[in-house]
Structure formats: structure tokens, C-alpha cells
Amino acid sequence: MSQAHERPTLEAVARLAGVSRATVSRVVNGSPKVAEPIRSAVRRAVEELGYIPNAAARSLVTQRTDSIALVLPESASRVFSDDPFFPSIIHGVSQELDAADKQLVLMMTNTVGGYERVERYTTARHVDGVLFASTHGVDPLPGQLHRLGMPVVVSGRPLGRSAVPYVDVDHIGGVRAAVRHLLDSGRSRIATIAGPQDMVAGIDRLAGYRAELRGSDRRSIVAVGDFTRESGATAMRQLLEDDPQLDAVFVASDLMAHGAITTLRELGRRIPEDVAVVGFDDFDISRYTDPPLTTVRQPILELGRELARQLLRVIAGEEVPPAVVLPTELVVRASA
Amino acid sequence: MSQAHERPTLEAVARLAGVSRATVSRVVNGSPKVAEPIRSAVRRAVEELGYIPNAAARSLVTQRTDSIALVLPESASRVFSDDPFFPSIIHGVSQELDAADKQLVLMMTNTVGGYERVERYTTARHVDGVLFASTHGVDPLPGQLHRLGMPVVVSGRPLGRSAVPYVDVDHIGGVRAAVRHLLDSGRSRIATIAGPQDMVAGIDRLAGYRAELRGSDRRSIVAVGDFTRESGATAMRQLLEDDPQLDAVFVASDLMAHGAITTLRELGRRIPEDVAVVGFDDFDISRYTDPPLTTVRQPILELGRELARQLLRVIAGEEVPPAVVLPTELVVRASA
DNA sequence: CTGAAAGCGCTTACAG
């Protein structure tokens, strides 16, 4: 039985094949300038010994690790709650990384200690680049890493000044289309349940609502949630207290919209007859709510893929645009 | 602006502090045998230069990477579908790894090429150990890595002979309790929707059903699904064709149970009056189905945590039991 | 096309 620490090295392969370590290295790395007979002798020796290059040794000289970190500044519970947002991001990133033969290191944390670990890990050059999803507030870490020369791309337009390239979706355009749809269908008291106001997604969606309402004579009616189902249910209750006559609500996430629907139903309002509801996300399940949810579709999987693609370009030394904004789209179903 | 490749090395710190590299290394790694004045001089230099040890260089000599791989032999789409199984495993693993200050490398793949990458990556010693979740059929990779001396722990009792330590739940005990519950409540024609028969979870749950029925005079009525909602709906339809009089069904996963409920409702059967339904998993959503689902609870988060704990023990050179089996428990709600 | 040699940035016996 072979031991853990007796794995064959380049040296062993070179000896068996009767060539130098340099030559073995060239063959293993597919350099074209090795003569055919030597090449196959080396291949045989590699095969026979089951040689696999040591990653650390290779990284030390090439300065590459072929892996990248995806940082989710959230607790793992949040990341893997029933909200499919993060899973979709991970899924999209993973697709592109697979295609590029890079590995994915997943870092989830919402603690200060965890964040420090992220910093140490990434600046120790364990990874070739770092992706941030869904940062809260003004997050200094992406900028810091970027200044250290580390390839970084973030998801969502950063709050505050930042030179870090980002990928985002057109929150405002999507929300305006949603609110316009409510206006066009004759709704007069249009409320909103906004997302957390320390995140761009929360801020921009509220801004979109306000912007579209501004053109009409309707006043705004606002409650704020945190993107969870429960917060949507609670916020809906508040809105109905604020304005029992409201006849429409734009909700800044599908999950909150589900919560809002539960509340409306409990209070005996018909959807959409009494109150029209529009969500934001277009999660799969929103097709199956009762009634099916009218919502703004944002391409989350594609967002993940684009993040990864941009980062791979930065790593390859290519120029990337400072921002990529993916389109959103109103999907009309039965709830509004 | 500092450049990517100009990060300070041990050498630089040593020069600034006026000591040898060995001493800096000792201070950085917290060795106790460095005199206090020197220690603080080194600390200052580290601070001033923003020194972070290079991970590859360190790994090369220590043979440790402080990261471990979690291999999910499934497509990313499957892992991040609406099935919360994998997310919970990841969550549990991540919790324990965080506590141990190790990083998580996530590898998802159901392609041959992908599997080869997993093999190369892990045997290249990119990670200190490997966790496998939910293998299909007789999977040779865990055993191979184990024989190479790589720390490995798998989730689910391996099919075929294997010396690799595993963590599993008590499928059979849980299923027997479920079927017994159906028998005790006077059900006479008890069908089952089994899981995939190339996975231990599928095989054992069917075995538990058969074992418990054997003690009674009931015959078995079996359909097979693949743990998805859709397959549950289809299988339920088949079962009702096979035996229109059936009055109970044990379904080997909650998601399939949800599918079965949809079918039963479409065909006008009342639950539990006409047909009692029991699931397996106890996902959160199963509390909210109509009616709330009676099901066998398996501790998935804990399974993930235990996997990580066992692996960390193996890595630390401790002895671990060849198998850890976590208990399952029948949770009676309204559906049966 | 091939090899000898330097070097990537650390850790760790070994001496003193």
C-alpha cells in the first residue's frame, strides 16, 4: 500500500524515463518542443508511476493557483435558506469556472472574524481572483484587494466610490416597467415593500418605484423588508394599516411578495381584484403561487456567469468594462 | 500604487526587523521560543509591510493546505434545484470547517471529464482531504484516494466493499417506523414510491418498507422515482393504476411526496381520508403543504457537520470509526 | 531539442 507522502515527484519520473526534470516538466505541460520518442517515454513513465504534479510547488513558481474565491458576505444559513438567489449565483459562477477548468472556493461569512479570514486567505494568494456577491453597505474589502493588484469583480453596483468592476442588473428599468403596468391598469394607490436599504438592490428598486410614481399624481406608500418571506408578510400588514384602501403593491423580491400574498389572503383581500401584486426576481416557484405572480425577471444565473467571465478576463490581463448591466423584464401573470 | 507581484516576502520583513528569516517565520507561526523584544520588532515589521505569508510556499514545506474539497457527484443544476438536501449538506460542512479555520472547495460534477478533474485536483494535494456526498452506484474514486493515503470521508454507506469511513442516517429504522405507523392506523394497501436504486438512500428506504411489510400480511406495491417532485407525481399515477384501492403510500423523499400529493388531489383523493401519505426528509416546506406532511426526519445539517468533523479527525491523524449512523425519527402531522 | 542551474517563498532540524 502506498503511503501519503511517497507520491512520485518529477524527479522520479525523470529518472525512470532517463531524461532531465526540465524535459518531464515540458511534456507534462504540453510544450510542443519535445521530440516525439522522448515525449512518449516520459508519458509512459508518468503513467506507470501515476505521477500528478504537486500543486503548491507549481503555484510557487507560476504564481497561479487556478482557483478563485466566491465571497458571500452572509451567514451560511442565509445563503442556503429557501431563497434561491445565492444558489443561482453559485450555479452560474460554477458553470463558467468549470468551462475554464478553474476551481471554486466558497467563502460565506457575516462575522468580522470571518471577513478577516477572507482577507488573509485571498491576499495569501491562495486564489487567482475574488468574486463578491451581495455586499452590504460600503464594503472596503473589494477595493482593498483591488488596490493590492488582486483581480476582483463584484456583483451589484458598489455603494460609495469604487474602481472595482461590477456586474449588476437593471433594477430601476425593471421596477419602472412594473409600476407603469400598475398605473396603466388603472391602479390608484400603489404601495411598495422595499428591500434592505443598505444594499444596492434594495435602494435601486425603491428609487425605481419613486421615479415612476413621480410622473403620476400618486403618492408613495412605503414599507421596508429584508427580502425574506416573513418580512414581506409583516410589511404588507403595515401597509394596509397605513392605507387600507391601497389597490396595488410592488414588492422588491418574490419571496417578500409571497409573504405579502399570505397576509392579503388572511385579511380577505382578493388578488388581483382588490389588490394587485407585482414581485421582483421571477423565481421558479412564482409560477406556482396562487395566483401566479406577475414579477420582474432578473437573470440571476446569467449574473453569476457574467461575474465569472469578467473575472477570468481580468485574470487573463484583458481589459474589462467598469460595469456590465444585464436587462430585466416584466413578466405578466395573474397577480397584477 | 503597489503592484500585484511586489508583495513583501519573509525576506523583506527579516531585513526590516534586523533578524533572520527563521525568526520571522517563528514569530508569524506563533512559536513560543522567541524573546519578547525581538518578537515585537518582528510584529511591527510585519504590520508595517502588510506581510501575509505566501500560501503556496508554506504548503510546499508543510504539506498542508488548510482547505478541503466537498465533491457532489451531481450537476450544479441538480445541486441547486429546489431540493434543499445539498444546500443543507454544504451548510453543515461549512459550519464545521469555519470553526476549524479551513476553507471549502466545492466540486460539483456529473460528467466523466469532471470526475477526472476531481481526481487530478485532489491527488495534486490541493486540499488536505476530500468529502463525498451522495455517490451513485459503486463509485471507485473515494476508495482510490483513500488508498493513496488521502483523508476521505463519504456520505452514505458505500455500495460494494469499501474501507472508506462514512456517515449515514438510519434509513431503515425511520422507514420501518413510518410503515408501522400506517399499519397501526389500519391502512391495508400500503404502496411506496422508492428513490433511485443506484443510491443507498434509495435502496435502503425501499428495503425498510419491504422489511416492515414482511411482518404483516400486506403485499408490496412499488413505483420508483428519482427524488424529484415530478417523478413523485408520475409514480403516484402509476401506483393508482396498479392498485386503485390503495389507501396509503410511503414516499422516499419529501419532494416526491409533494408531487404525489399533487397527483392525488388532481384525481380527487382526499388526504389522509382516502390515502395517507408519509414522506422522508422533513424539509421545512413540508410543514406548509396542504395537509402538513407526516414524514421521517433525517438530520441533514448534522450529517454535513459530522462529515466534516470526521474528516478533520482523519486529517489530524486520529482514529475514526468506520461508520457513524445518525438517528431518524417519524414526525406525525396531518397527512397520515 | 535538451539539460544544468537558479529560484519561487517558505519551514525546520541542526548547531551554537
Added chain:
DNA sequence: CTGAAAGCGCTTACAG
């Protein structure tokens, strides 16, 4: 307690 030196396992100019 501290340092000089060897060595971890590779890659890559540089010569030839």
C-alpha cells in the same frame, strides 16, 4: 533563544 543552511517540488530563462 537565534541563525545558516538545506530542502519542499516544481518551472524557466539560458546555453549549447
